[in-house]
Amino acid sequence: MMKNESNSENLIRWFDPRSRKVGTWAFILNRITALGLTLYLFMHLIVLGNLARGPEAYDSFIAFAKNPVFIFGEMLVIAAGLIHGLNGIRIALNSFGVGVRYQKQLFLGLMLVAVAGIAVFARSMVFGGH
C-alpha cells in the first residue's frame, strides 16, 4: 500500500511543471517537437501517396488544405521545425564544447528567434502577405 502511494506521488511529481530548470524545459521541448515532427513525417508520406492517385485526389486535398484546422496544423509543424531545429543547433554546438558556458542564454536567444520566425510565418499564412 505504502509503495503504491509513493509511486502515484512520484507520477504526479513527474507532471509538476514547478521548479524545473531551463535545461529541463529545453529537453522537454526538444523531445515533444521531435516526436511531433516524426509523426508529421509519416502523415506527410501518407498524404503524398494519396495525391499520386490522380487529379481528383489532388483537388480534394487542396480544398481540405484551405481548412483553418489544417492551417493551424501547418503552423504547429512550422513551430516544431523552428524550435527543434534551432535548439538542435545549440545542442550540436554544445556537444562539441562550443558555448557550453552560455547554453542557457543561447537557448533563450534561439527561442526568441523561433518565436519571431513563427510570427512571420503565421502572418503570411493567415493574411497571405510576404
Ligand code: HEM
Ligand atoms: C534543422 C533540423 C534538425 C536539427 C538541427 C536537429 C537536431 C537534433 C539534435 C541535436 C538532437 C539530439 C538531442 C539530444 O541529444 O539531446 C535531435 C533529436 C531528435 N530529432 Fe532532430 N533535428 C532536426 C530535424 C529533425 C526532424 C525533421 C525530425 C523528424 C522528422 C527530427 C527528429 C528527431 C528525433 C526523433 C530526435 C530524438 C529526440 C529525443 O531523444 O528526445 N529532427 N535532433
